[in-house]
Amino acid sequence: MKKECIAMLLAGGQGSRLYALTDRAAKPIVPFGGKYRIIDFPLSNCANSGIDVVGVLTQYQPLLLNSYIGSGQPWDLDSLKGGVYILPPYQSAGGKGGWFSGTANAVYRNMDFADMWDPDYVLILSGDHIYKMNYAEMLAAHKDSGADCTIAVIRVPKEEASRFGIMSTGEDGFVSEFAEKPKKPKSDLASMGIYIFSWKKLREYLLRDEANPKSDKDFGKNIIPLMLAEGEKLLPFPFGGYWRDVGTLDSLWEANMDLLDPNLIDLFDVNWPIRSRSPIKPPQYLGQNAKLKHNIITEGCELEGTVESSVLSNSVTVAEGALVSHSVLMPGCVIEKGARVEYSVIGENAIIGKNARVGSPPKPGEKPLLTTCGPDSVVEAGEIIPAGTMLYYDRRAI
Amino acid sequence: MLDLFGLIYAYHSYPALNELVIHRTSASLPFCSRYRLIDFAISSMTNAGVRDVGIVMQKNYQSLLNHLEGGKDWDLDRGNGGLTMMPPYGTNNSDKGQYRGSMESLSSVRSYIENIRQNHVVLFRGDLAVNLDLVKIYEQHIASGAEITAVCTQDAPDSDTIRFLPDEDGKFASKMHLRHSSIAKGLCSIEVYIIDRMRLLEMIDWCQANARIHFHQDALARYLRRGGKVGIYIHEGYVSRISSVLSYYKSNLDMLNFENRDQLFPDDQPVYTKGRSSVSTYYDENASVTNSLIADGCKISGEVENCVIFRGVKIKKGAKLSNCIIMADTIVSEDAELTCVISDKNVFFNRGVVLMGNSSLPLTVPKNMIV
Numbered sequence: 001m002k003k004e005c006i007a008m009l010l011a012g013g014q015g016s017r018l019y020a021l022t023d024r025a026a027k028p029i030v031p032f033g034g035k036y037r038i039i040d041f042p043l044s045n046c047a048n049s050g051i052d053v054v055g056v057l058t059q060y061q062p063l064l065l066n067s068y069i070g071s072g073q074p075w076d077l078d079s080l081k082g083g084v085y086i087l088p089p090y091q092s093a094g095g096k097g098g099w100f101s102g103t104a105n106a107v108y109r110n111m112d113f114a115d116m117w118d119p120d121y122v123l124i125l126s127g128d129h130i131y132k133m134n135y136a137e138m139l140a141a142h143k144d145s146g147a148d149c150t151i152a153v154i155r156v157p158k159e160e161a162s163r164f165g166i167m168s169t170g171e172d173g174f175v176s177e178f179a180e181k182p183k184k185p186k187s188d189l190a191s192m193g194i195y196i197f198s199w200k201k202l203r204e205y206l207l208r209d210e211a212n213p214k215s216d217k218d219f220g221k222n223i224i225p226l227m228l229a230e231g232e233k234l235l236p237f238p239f240g241g242y243w244r245d246v247g248t249l250d251s252l253w254e255a256n257m258d259l260l261d262p263n264l265i266d267l268f269d270v271n272w273p274i275r276s277r278s279p280i281k282p283p284q285y286l287g288q289n290a291k292l293k294h295n296i297i298t299e300g301c302e303l304e305g306t307v308e309s310s311v312l313s314n315s316v317t318v319a320e321g322a323l324v325s326h327s328v329l330m331p332g333c334v335i336e337k338g339a340r341v342e343y344s345v346i347g348e349n350a351i352i353g354k355n356a357r358v359g360s361p362p363k364p365g366e367k368p369l370l371t372t373c374g375p376d377s378v379v380e381a382g383e384i385i386p387a388g389t390m391l392y393y394d395r396r397a398i
Numbered sequence: 399m400l401d402l403f404g405l406i407y408a409y410h411s412y413p414a415l416n417e418l419v420i421h422r423t424s425a426s427l428p429f430c431s432r433y434r435l436i437d438f439a440i441s442s443m444t445n446a447g448v449r450d451v452g453i454v455m456q457k458n459y460q461s462l463l464n465h466l467e468g469g470k471d472w473d474l475d476r477g478n479g480g481l482t483m484m485p486p487y488g489t490n491n492s493d494k495g496q497y498r499g500s501m502e503s504l505s506s507v508r509s510y511i512e513n514i515r516q517n518h519v520v521l522f523r524g525d526l527a528v529n530l531d532l533v534k535i536y537e538q539h540i541a542s543g544a545e546i547t548a549v550c551t552q553d554a555p556d557s558d559t560i561r562f563l564p565d566e567d568g569k570f571a572s573k574m575h576l577r578h579s580s581i582a583k584g585l586c587s588i589e590v591y592i593i594d595r596m597r598l599l600e601m602i603d604w605c606q607a608n609a610r611i612h613f614h615q616d617a618l619a620r621y622l623r624r625g626g627k628v629g630i631y632i633h634e635g636y637v638s639r640i641s642s643v644l645s646y647y648k649s650n651l652d653m654l655n656f657e658n659r660d661q662l663f664p665d666d667q668p669v670y671t672k673g674r675s676s677v678s679t680y681y682d683e684n685a686s687v688t689n690s691l692i693a694d695g696c697k698i699s700g701e702v703e704n705c706v707i708f709r710g711v712k713i714k715k716g717a718k719l720s721n722c723i724i725m726a727d728t729i730v731s732e733d734a735e736l737t738c739v740i741s742d743k744n745v746f747f748n749r750g751v752v753l754m755g756n757s758s759l760p761l762t763v764p765k766n767m768i769v
Contacts, residue, residue: 033677033678034677034678035676035677035678035694073470074673074675262680267677268677268680268695268697273675274675274677275675276675278673278675280668280669280670281668282430282431282432282659282663282669282691283430283431283432283691283692283693283694283706283707284679284691284692284693284694285654285656285659285690285691285692286687286688286689286690286691286692287688287689288688288689289688290687290688292681292685292686292687293681293683293685294681294682294683294685295680295681296678296679296680296681297678297679297681297692298678298679298694299432299693299694302656311678312678313678
């Protein structure tokens with residue numbers, strides 16, 4: 001079946017900078033913003049943009065990710081004319097193949113999948129960004145300009161620019177220079193890691209890059225610089241909306257806290273719904289003595305304690321006398337009586353015992369030092385977990 | 399897999415529910431922040447592994463059809479079997495108005511029942527808030543050898559209840575008291591029965607031949623008169639039959655109690671409902687909420703106490719709600735004050751509006767109203 005544009009979503013990375021949160025599950029499946037998993041954002045953006053074929057390239061700890069995506073029904077991607085496809089690494093005849101060795105290699109190895117749809121364009125997405133974006137507009141800009149590749153870009157503060165792929169544009173509006181994570185950035189125009197390629201062109205460069213043994217087989221490090229060097233037309237597509245890379249613990253916590261300010265990103269927008277797979281849970285119950293101030297709360301929660309400036313996923317319990325503030329509580333975690341959880345991220349099904357203390361508020365004027373209790377971790381009654389600790393389910397702590 | 403077919407009565411629109419059933423049947427009444435009453439009957443069946451379910455409907459069923467669609471959210475969109483809508487077959491009763499009794503409704507869908515592939519049928523009212531373990535009930539039905547098993551409770555769900563007087567062994571009953579009987583003795587029927595399919599067909603045919611229309615006073619009374627016995631299963635958990643505005647109001651508020659909620663929504667027997675993709679609920683700095691059930695997708699800035707709030711509701715700053723049931727997508731503007739109000743879906747309460755009902759006479763605001 002012929003499609004004008006298909007999406008390939010890179011969801012195989014470990015997300016090692018989330019430590020305990022991705023110890024046993026891939027980064028795109030990490031809970032976010034109460035109702036969501038990170039991957040809901042690119043999947044919903046695809047569905048809302050009219051892109052109905054999405055290949056999800058998985059590698060690291062894919063079980064939960066695979067079962068979450070399922071048939072793609074929550075995102076309306078369970079279509080007869082398209083759908084969402086899980087694309088794991090595989091072995092070919094003669095023992096070739098094996099693990100994906102880089103983002104470009106992952107797409108190279110799934111060229112057959114792309115060819116199946118005979119697409120004119122391929123949209124490359126990451127599974128660790130929080131944003132609402134109409135890819136149809138980006139595709140229109142790509143087609144209008146006659147570019148070979150269009151790169152979504154966002155302006156970033158100068159001091160953060162060295163974390164990104166930074167580009168400069170020439171007088172014709174196309175990219176004139178590109179540097180992946182430069183030590184001395186020449187501009188503040190950062191790549192968001194979202195690309196639209198003309199498929200024929202990308203196919204050609206994937207084959208060439210694959211043949212180069214010195215290549216890291218990465219879009220940002222290899223494919224884009226090579227295309228630029230060869231004089232292909234690379235179009236920057238400026239994005240003015242809210243966009244956060246949530247690949248680190250601080251950025252994940254900050255993006256959750258951003259949701260408490262509805263001016264930053266509006267998730268209530270009926271014209272651009274972010275969809276998710278919902279658990280089967282009764283409504284949230286806010287108890288007789290519950291003291292709640294400025295929160296995001298999800299179904300299945302049973303709250304009797306004090307909760308302030310926090311984001312709660314489904315089925316969280318906060319017992320009487322417990323205090324939760326400036327924290328992210330992931331599905332099913334339990335905060336027992338008298339416990340205090342401050343400036344922390346509590347993973348799925350973690351238990352914080354009676355009168356335990358997890359984390360502490362920052363000193364005035366200082367950046368918060370976040371504390372994390374990974375999924376399934378248990379903090380014993382009365383235990384104190386100092387600010388900055390990273391606790392794993394098996395009691396490893398760093 | 400149980401050899402059991404699920405048949406749900408969803409044709410009632412009880413007059414005492416007033417405005418709440420203008421546009422819907424009792425079975426499609428919104429309940430407990432995110433459900434419709436029929437979710438309880440269907441979920442009890444799905445959880446027990448009943449895979450063929452028929453919905454007996456007659457009129458006013460648009461909201462029911464919207465809710466159920468193909469049955470996907472209850473895992474009943476099967477290639478083989480699954481959910482069957484049973485509107486009147488067309489040959490009988492087509493101009494007679496509402497079904498007057500459940501046997502009349504069953505006789506109008508007799509052709510469906512004839513083709514059921516299971517040997518036992520569970521008859522389930524669609525207007526019950528109850529979570530039944532149908533596996534247990536079915537196993538008892540089979541073990542007892544009864545042709546009919548009645549699900550009963552010790553306490554009456556409401557005043558107008560069918561009662562069974564159990565025999566000495568407590569396992570069977572051969573006597574029944576009809577509704578409004580002056581004798582308030584015996585076990586209360588919640589009007590959920592497991593019945594052998596052949597017996598059900600025989601009852602339907604006899605009723606049709608003799609112009610009888612009621613299950614209890616006609617078919618079941620005859621069965622007992624002729625020496626039949628009804629197996630008794632006693633259900634211990636929460637149960638409520640929603641037949642009036644007041645019972646609707648009280649049953650919703652019952653859910654603020656943890657034990658009731660725990661009995662109706664046990665972890666191992668989840669209640670399924672139509673999915674609605676929504677965001678988590680947002681409470682801003684001014685919101686103050688106690689002892690309330692809140693669905694997802696709401697924005698709350700006001701004060702809420704002892705309320706049941708459905709999906710997509712917005713409660714603006716300075717608004718005060720106590721003891722209210724607020725259905726989906728209703729907006730309560732700044733400084734409005736609502737006490738003991740049942741607001742149907744998509745109502746708009748203007749700034750500063752004050753409405754006050756009473757806990758024994760809650761005020762109902764119909765769908766789509768602007769107040």
